[in-house]
Amino acid sequence: MTTSDLFIDGRFVPAATGRTFTTIDPSTGDPIADVAHAGPHDVAAAVSAARAALDGPWSRMPAAERGRLITRLADLVEANADELAELESLDGGKPIRNTRAMDVPAAAAQFRYFGGWPTKIEGETIPVAVPDTLCYTRKEPVGVCAQIIPWNFPLLMAAWKLGPALAAGCTVVVKPAEQTPLTTLRLAGLIAEAGFPAGTVNMLTGDGGTGAALADHPGVDKIAFTGSTAVGREIGAKAGARLTRVTLELGGKSPNIILPDADLDAAIAGSYQGVYFNSGQACNAASRLYAHRSVFDQVIEGLLVRIKEARVGQALDPSTELGPLVSAGQYQRVRGYIRDGIAEGARLRAGEVPGEPDGGFFVQPTLFTDVAPDMRIHREEIFGPVLVATPFDTVDEVVRQANGSEYGLAAGVWTRNLGDAHTLAARLSAGSIYLNTWAPGDPAAPFGGIRASGIGREMGRAGLDAYLEPKTVWTNLTSR
Incomplete structure (x- = not known):
């Protein structure tokens, strides 16, 4: 078996403790690979790297270049489609006919759609009643985002979350489900190949304890979680106590x-x-x-x-x-x-x-x-x-x-x-x-639920807005 490392600050590195876990082929019950198990030290390193990228090269990058990198990632997903489809099937038990026809093409489509957004994020000039005043808004990235991915659509859900966050100018720490880490780690390699600045995207593999440490970290500005309603309630309570922005896409009984x-x-x-x-x-x-x-x-x-x-x-x-x-x-x-x-x-x-x-x-x-x-x-x-x-x-x-x-x-x-x-x-x-249909999808169409099915929306403009913070600027035009 091979060992897969964490992806922190643009490099693949073992967990600080050297701890690993084994990912299993659900078609056979046999082990596939040992995967690094991130602990609190690794979470801190990933959040620190994301903050440095946010304050450094990623925030200084022109919007058009940010969009070009996201589109380049879409190209790389398509170029490596066969490998990604096989990994997704091997690690999660999804039929290969589905991962080839749906999961991988849909993930590429997410990146391609959001690759067009950075140059279209605009503020507004507001005609306020105050005389001799210019009032306008800026839309700025929320900041460092923790993104916790489920096991049922690991590659696609990673694309759902990464696309809008990167388009908005955020930096991210992604934690895939412990059952299905392999395509997310391969995606990290493609992110490095695309040329994203180090620290812009970080990938931490581990169990629920890793996710909890990430959600608890004070350096995280927003949490995006897809998974069970029970865990979503726990994350929502933590986010509420710290007044951290949160998006929750949870369960259903449709x-x-x-x-x-x-x-x-x-x-x-x-x-x-x-x-x-x-x-x-x-x-x-x-x-x-x-x-x-x-x-x-x-x-x-x-x-x-x-x-x-x-x-x-x-x-x-x-x-x-x-x-x-x-x-x-x-x-x-x-x-x-x-x-x-x-x-x-x-x-x-x-x-x-x-x-x-x-x-x-x-x-x-x-x-x-x-x-x-x-x-x-x-x-x-x-x-x-x-x-x-x-x-x-x-x-x-x-x-x-x-x-x-x-x-x-x-x-x-x-x-x-x-x-x-x-x-x-x-x-x-x-x-x-x-x-007269069931569950068609498109990157432009918002998705999410109400009540115990979640808070907020993913995909489309609504999904992008979840990663943007409006800032209002007031200017007295008569000041000298």
Whole structure:
């Protein structure tokens, strides 16, 4: 096995303590590499390097040059697409067909989009009522940003966070999830190759203790976190106590509604992909299905046909549709929910209770019906290939059910009636509404949730603004 180091101040270095951890191939359960485990000393060194870059070469760089470097990084991601796709699949269990077609191209697209922003960040001249006064605003970088990345889309989420932060002129310390550090570290190499000044981007690998030390560091001006709601609440509390700016993109239990007039073939296909894509390991997975009673049985039968045909297998097999879950811990978590669903009386229509893992962490696509609203499988985020399906009779009823959750990340509606579609888009409480589709994306479109699904937005202008601090300048024009 090889050992992968931290990336601090433009160099790859071992952890100060020499401590490492092992990253595992979830398709086989075998070790891939030993990775440096950052501790408090490494966190301090990375934050110090980011501060020096912020006060030095990065802040003095013209906006056009900053944009050129970000665009150069997009070029390098594309040039190394095959390697990045294989690393992402090997380390996280994501099917290679998906990492090649979606994860890597989407990451490059993020950098390319935000590479166009630095020359377009403008202040405003404000026509104030005070006589003989010039009042204008400047938009300045927030400062040193801690960015904590999840394991389900490690390369793409790194791009989501790095792109706007760098475009705004911030410097960053990135902490990837301990389950999936490899593509983030390879991205660090590409950042160095692109020519970013040392310290502009730093990468710290480690566990939750590393992330906590980073979030606690007084030299951090903003925290951006994607992950579980439980950890997000802890980070939000810390940020609130220190009055540190924070963006939180958290969990979901997203409702997906099929009205009786929907194109059922499209609705079934979209609902299947909406929940089982990435083996259900997506914060905006369509994990609560509500189909009108008149079409409910037809929808379930259509889903069962697709589930039966699903190819579950090793991530590097090009024919694999659903890969393994990311870790033994996640496997046990999902297995526990399936057991609970059966024990609480839900009807298991597809899938089975997984046994002890034999090599990889594979869970078959699972479907429950006869689900009561108070069941854990209906209320809580499972983050696995598990769908709960419920019939409804009226629109008012399904709106109450859909909104009756602590989460509010996404919601979907399938109907041929545009009036019904847009009326429901207004009534559903979520950060993203998908009409006759599920989870399309674009770097220009904001993404985020409400309530327990998070604070703030990523991507688009809203994502950029999260890394900018407006400064108001007042000038008395009569002073000599």
